Amino acid sequence: MRILIAIDQNSYNEHTLAQVSNLAANTWADITLLGVLPKKDKDLLETEFIDSINEYQNYFLEKFDELSSPYLQVKGDKLFTEVRPNIYEQKYTEKTGCKELNVRVGVGNPVKMILEEAGEDGSDLIILGGETDNSKWGGVSNVPYKVALEAECSVLVVKEDNNTKHILCCLDNEFISHESLEMVGQMATLYNADLDLASISDKNTVKENVQRKLDELVRYYISQKIRPWIELVDISLFQKFISQRKKWSLITMWMGKKSILEKILPGNKVLKLIKNSDTSVLLLR
Amino acid sequence: MENVLISVNSDLPSRMAIRFTCQLRRYLNMSLFPIHIAEMENKKKSVGKGWVQKTWEDSVFHGVKNRINRILKDEKTTCSSLAPLRIYAGKREEHIKKEIKLSNYDLFVEGMFHSFQTEGFIEKLRSDLFRERLCPVLLVKNWTGEDNRILLIGENNIPESVMEAFMDLFKESDIEPEALICRFSDVAPAEDQDSEGLIKVDSMDRFFADHGKKYKGVRIIGGNVDYLSSCVRNYSLIISAIPEKGNPMEELLAKSPCSVLFST
Secondary structure, three states, rough: OEEEEOOOOOHHHHHHHHHHHHHHHHOOOOOEEEEEEEEHHHHHHHHHHHHHHHHHHHHHHOOOOOOOOOOOOOOEEEEEEEOOOEEEEEEEEEEOOEEEEEEEEEEEOOOHHHHHHHHHHHOOOEEOOOOOOOOOOOOOOOHHHHHHHHHHEEEEHHHEOOOOEEEEEEEEEEOOHHHHHHHHHHHHHHHHOOEEEEEEOOEEOOOOHHHHHHHHHHHHHHHHOOOOOEEEEHHHHHHHHOHHHHOEEEEEEOOOOOOOEEEEEEEEHHHHHHHHOOOOEEEEE | EEEEEEEEOOHHHHHHHHHHHHHHHEEEEEEEEEEEEEHHOOOOOOOOHHHHHHHHHHHHHHHHHHHHHHHHHHHHHOOEEEEEEEEEOOOHHHHHHHHHHHHHHOOEEEEOOOOOOOOOHHHOOOOOOHOOOOOEEEEEEEOOOOOOOOOEEEEEEOOHHHHHHHHHHOOOOOOOOEEEEEEOOOOOOOOOOOHHOOOOOOOHHHHHHOOOOOEEEEEEEEHHHHHHHHOOOOOEEEEEEOOOOHHHHHHHHHOOOOOOEEOO
């Protein structure tokens, strides 16, 4: 798995990194830490911003034991060199580690930068902190939402953990991929949470093939020591259902091309969910 | 040996009901008797009359029987105490009530999907099968694997029938249940009461001591159903008396994803 973590200078990055390091420890994913700096702040590149990125990198690495860490422990000087226009990458004089931890800084529009780097990296998952009223990504509004909506891969928007030990996984049909289910399982392990499997149904009837899929999921998650709870939700009540978001520490939704959630939860509703919710949101693709 | 009657359809809730009940064998020596009632009048409109109708009904009946037998065969790999299927045609409630009465079962089990819409659950609670139950009824809404978090629930107190239902099923176990006493009101409390922790209650202390068992403690929480619903979501089983029609406990149990055992 390849994870791209987008960070800026706001305070939400710390809890984002804390959660990602746990996920990385579980999955041994290849990580790209992408610092995003708006063009207007380019003069900070040489000073404060690079220092913050280095601090974040250290904060991430501190979560691992030095001897058993799969990631490179930086021994020598950290030097950033421009590898593509407006993209700077950390180069080391000496490195160890069996998994990648790439550290880059991009200068420009945060949304464009994050999406381009994720594409370039072949990321399976983009993780970024959810903006608050007082802190926006480089002064640009709705960055997490725009990234979530436009990305080709899955996106996790991290909010501060509300200590609710339940994760919601919205399933609308049998098309959800195995990779996505595994990712949901990882999240449940990460949050040490039970898994609420909401099956979107029509008039409380569940097709036989969907029941078979649900049965597979229940058995799979139980084998992973995760407790799955099935709940049927009628399509007409889905928006009311999702508004009880305080019940969950993370809401995951499958937003593939065949997903009916795309239809019943148009863009502006996803925006509201990501923007107004205290709950982290994972959009699976 | 306890005899358990389990209502089976060709669906996932029935599979979960079998698995859930089978796990109780860790604490209780039991035999499981699956039953299915084919309600022919509920099937798609039959074709023709006379022997044509009879032939059509026979084929529907055998189709259902085969599907359920396949489910039982699957589940038997992990639940060896499943007896052969009993299948009848007719009215479901009447047949099941008659079967419980005739064979003197100790427990009746059925599965249903937990739904965000509470009407289906409440309708079931208000059915004659539940109201006029001759033995405890276990409604399996979810199966979460090996899990022994049990909650005894009551309004204003924990009824003795609820504690007895717990003892009947778990007397051979060392499970210590929690209890929740609900004080229903129309509004959520201004402050979170969940942090007040577990207390001990004299009547429960005596009952559990008499049976040589322990319980973790009781939480007494006031608030509306929405507020209390967060207190009833993390248990493999909730044990309750059947609530009166219109009592907020109906709605609370309907909102819980947990399986519920109704005491007699």
